[in-house]
Amino acid sequence: MKLRNRILFIVALTLACVIAVLYFFAKIILLGNLVKLEEDYTRRDVQRALSALNDDLSDLSRFAWDWAAWDDTYSFIEAPDDDYIRTNLVDSTFTGNHISLMLFLNNSGRLVYGKCYDLNGNREVPIPQGLLKQLVPGNLLLRHPTTSSIVKGILVLPQGPLLVVSHPVLTSSSQGPVRGSLIVGRFLDSHVIDQLAVTTRLSLALKRIGDSSIPSDLQSLSDSTGGSRILVRPLDAGTIAGYALLKDIYGKPALALQVSIPRVIYREARAGFFYLIAAFLLFSLVLLLYLEKAVISRITALSAGVSRIGTAGDLYERVTVSGNDELGSLAREINRMLERLDQYHRKLLESEEQYRQTATELQAIFQALPDLYFRFASDGTILDVKAGRVADLYLPPERLIGRKMQDISLPSIGKQFLQAIEMVQETRSLVVIEYSIPLKRGEQFFEARFLPLPENQIIAVVRNITERKLADEQLRYLSLHDPLTGLYNRTFFDEELRRLEEGRLPVGLILCDVDGLKLVNDTLGHKAGDVLLVAAARVLKESFRQGDIVAKLGGDEFAVLLTDVSENSMDNACNRIRKAVARYNAGAPRIPLSISVGWALRTDKSKTGVELFKEADTNMYREKLQNSDNARSLIVQTLIKILEERGIISPDQTERLLQLLADFASAAGLSERRMELCLLAQFHDIGNIAVPERILLKRGRLTPEEQAEMRLHCEMGYRIAQSVPVLFPIADLILKHHEWWNGQGYPLGIAGEEIPLECRLLAIAEAYLAMTGDRPYRKRMTHEEAVAELKRCAGTQFDPVLVERFISLFPTL
Structure with missing residues (x-):
């Protein structure tokens, strides 16, 4: 078949297919959509009619509420009053509010008063017996378990359908107890339906279930659990109707609401469709004639010229050029192409050589770098793999080539690669993704960078970023957490407090302070203080829920943020902390834990986060004032126990020193200072807790550096005593108990009677006991040797007068 015939055949076939598609589109899709649109409009109008009916029911409910929640009605139910009836239940009340009946019933279901009014005949009529038979105790219309209950809907009576509302009878302030029920109704007669039709501007009809004029499948709407409950059916070619199933107050199908609408859209659409087909047929015929003359004949001539040149292989021959349109431009371009073919052939040979050189260079780069290189086809097939580090590959290279990434790796990673491609x-342009994959050495994180290549291919450069990822995660963790305890830090706490300040209420804040932490740091060192902080953090963490915010604010202060709490729950939370501390201390830790707790509650937005924090801090400080003395005393007892465990002091030595010092003080006339001397005998060397054991228990003479470190125990003991109320009176004595009579002592270098008498007595008594007791570096002296040493040091280290008195008081010991 010649080109002309093929083109004409294809064009004609195309036009026929277009006409068929247009017919199908218009007939099936367009008209179908218009029918759907017509049904949607019908449903909307049915919904409008339902809304208007619901509005009538809402108006009826408001009227009933106004009467039910009224002190006069409340009294009337209890004690019926003819004056109430004459004043309020007149005919104008029914006609003016379009009310068909009002029934007043007490809690036992007895009808106190009722009236039914014919709005069309303007006369009072008997109350429908069908309604009265239903008003028995336990009926839905009489059940009002709460003051806010309401029953409203439709009742189908022999006299016709009735809009009915039942409200509990209450006081004017809507308070109970409920004294009965007020039932108000309005018959849905033809006048009401006509009024609804005028209001909605729709053609309405209300029919009973079972009427032969409504669709038989309307009843199935009552069984549907979702979707629309409106049924649309065409009545004829010119009218469409929508039906809505109305249930009575008991949930049973009662009525069908019919809305009839003219089918204007459908008729106009069909007429327009047939005009469109006729116009398109005429246009197709004209188009075919024009294509034959303006295009097909010229294409045939151009094709013949190109075939002639191709057969001859003569690049100098040219095709005939005619016209200045696209076909003329095509002929001219063909002639220029023939001129450049030879040039392109030579350049192609040069490009092949450059390509081979570039490929060699790229191969060297791939081998030198540690990255992975993938070359993909457009469908995700792996065409090539270069691995600087084979250990980063999920599979060996030979098992990857020719397969799709989504078929050989984890589904999520394969999907990421395919989306990137x-x-x-x-x-x-460049596309970058990150992913992780399990390898033999554990989970590894990678960054893949995708770039386009010629021939619709893609290259992906994949780099192992596991170390960078782990470092980023560690930095992110450290930026929001305290490195010692693992709790949230001050930065996270402040941000969370600001967020909760703008969010939900109530919000509770608990502030906690570790009592005596500075004393522990100063005496046992910061490592011991850190152990105490970690214990406090664990106690707090175990006292709260997983989602509660427990943070370390710095130093010895912790905070807990709680949501959806009350004052009672805040007290309970603080008690949980105290019980957890007690359990911790019951385990006999090396250092006892004491935590002061204070809380505050924010129940409205008038209190800022700063004010909440200040209130909790004030409450915490108040408790701290009560707990700090006891906490410090416990810590001091712990320090003494540690010194005893180290063998630096012993109860026997302390008892001997206490007895000797008491006798010596009585002889020196210091009986009234007996209490201070007892404390001094027990705690004068408490500062030794800060001196390393290697110095305290060293055999042999101390180095100058060790002596300097040893002498710090006086100042340390002074600071400890200053912080503990029971030791405060002897703080100055602890500081000065190593001063010498000649001023060569430490730490102050005072001399003579500037040294407190208690310290001078202690120096002599302690020196005597030290000399007559065993030491790691020497054996004990005899009494005579110790006395001789005291005499030798009298006037230098010791008070000479007190030395003589000591020797005279204790000739033998």
Whole structure:
């Protein structure tokens, strides 16, 4: 078949297919959509009619509420009053509010008063017996368990359908107890339906279930659990109707609401469709004639010229050029193409050589770098793999080539790669993704960078970023957490407090302070203080829920943020902390834990986060004032126990020193200072807790550096005593108990009677006991040797007068 005939045949076939598609589109899709649109309009109008009916029911409910929640009605139910009836239940009340009946019933279901009014005949009529038979105790209309209950809907009576509302009878302030029920109704007669039709501007009809004029499948709407409950059916070619199923107050199908609408859209659409087909047929015929003359004949001539040149292989021959349109431009371009073919052939040979050189260079780069290189086809097939580090590959290279990434790796990673490849093809720009994959050495994180290549291919450079990822995660963790306890830090706490300040209420804040932490740091060192902080953090963490915010604010202060709490729950939370501390201390830890707790509650937005924090801090400080003395005393007892465990002091030595010092003080006339001397005998060397054991228990002479470190125990003991109320009176004595009579002592270098008498007595008594007791570096002296040493040091280290008195008081010991 010649080109002309093929083109004419294809064009004619195309036009026929277009006409068929248009017919199908218009007949099936367009008209179908118009029918759907017509049904949607019908449903909307049915919904409008339902809304208007619901509005009538709401108006009826408001009227009933105004009467039910009224002190006069409340009294009337209890004690019927003819004056109430004459004043309020007149005919104008029914006609003016379009009310068909009002029934007043007490809690036992007895009808106190009722009236039914014919709005069309303007006369009072008997109350429908069908309604009265239903008003028995336990009926839905008489059940009002709460003051806010309401029953409203439709009742189908022999006299006709009735809009009915039942409200509990209450006081004017809507308070109970409920004294009965007020039932108000309005018959849905033809006048009411006509009024609804005028209001909605729709053609309405209300029919009973079972009427032969309504669709038989309307009843199935009552069984549907979802979707629309409106049924649409065409009545004829010119009218469509929508039906809505109305249930009575008991949930049973009662009525069908019919809305009839003219089918204007459908008729106009069909007429327009047939005009469109006729116009398109005429246009197709004209188009075929024009194509034959203006295009097909010229294409045939151009094709013949190109075939002639191709058969001859003569690049100098040219095709005939005619016209200045696209076909003329095509002929001219063909002639220029023939001129450049030879040039392109020579350049192609040069490009092949450059390509081979570039490929060699790229191969060297791939081998030198530690990254992975993938070359993909457009469908995700792996065409090539270069691995600087084979250990980063999920499979060996030979098992990857020729397969799709989504078929050989984890589904999520394969999907990521495929999406990246599709995005590169679409944007022709760089696309970067990150992913993780389990390898033999554990989970590894990678960054893949995708770039487009010629021939619709993609290259992906994949780098192992596991170390960078782990470092980023560690930095992110440290930026929000305290490195010692693992709790949230002050930065996270402040941000969370600001967020909760703008969010839900109530919000509770508990502030906690570790009592005596500075004393522990100063005496046992910061490592011991850190152990105490970690214990406090664990106690607090175990006292709260997983989602509660427990943070370390710095130093010895902790905070807990709680949501959806009350004053009672805040007290309970603080008690949980105290019980947890007690359990911790019951385990006999090396250092006892004491935590002061204070809380505050924010129940409205008038209190800022700063004010909440200040209130909790004030409450915490108040408790701290009560607990701090006891906490410090416990810590001091712990320090003494540690010194005893180290063998630095012993109860026997302390008892001997206490007895000797008491006798010596009585002889020196210091009986009234007996209490201070007892404390001094027990705690004068408490500062030794801060001196390393290697110095305290060293055999042999101390080095100058060790002596300097040893002498700090006086100042340390002074600071400890200053912080503990029971030791405060002897703080100055502890500081000065190593001063010498000649001023060569430490730490102050005072001399003579500037040294407190208690310290001078202690120096002599302690020196005597030290000399007559065993030491790691020497054996004990005899009494005579110790006395001789005291005499030798009298006037230098010791008070000479007191030395003589000591020797005279204790000739033998």
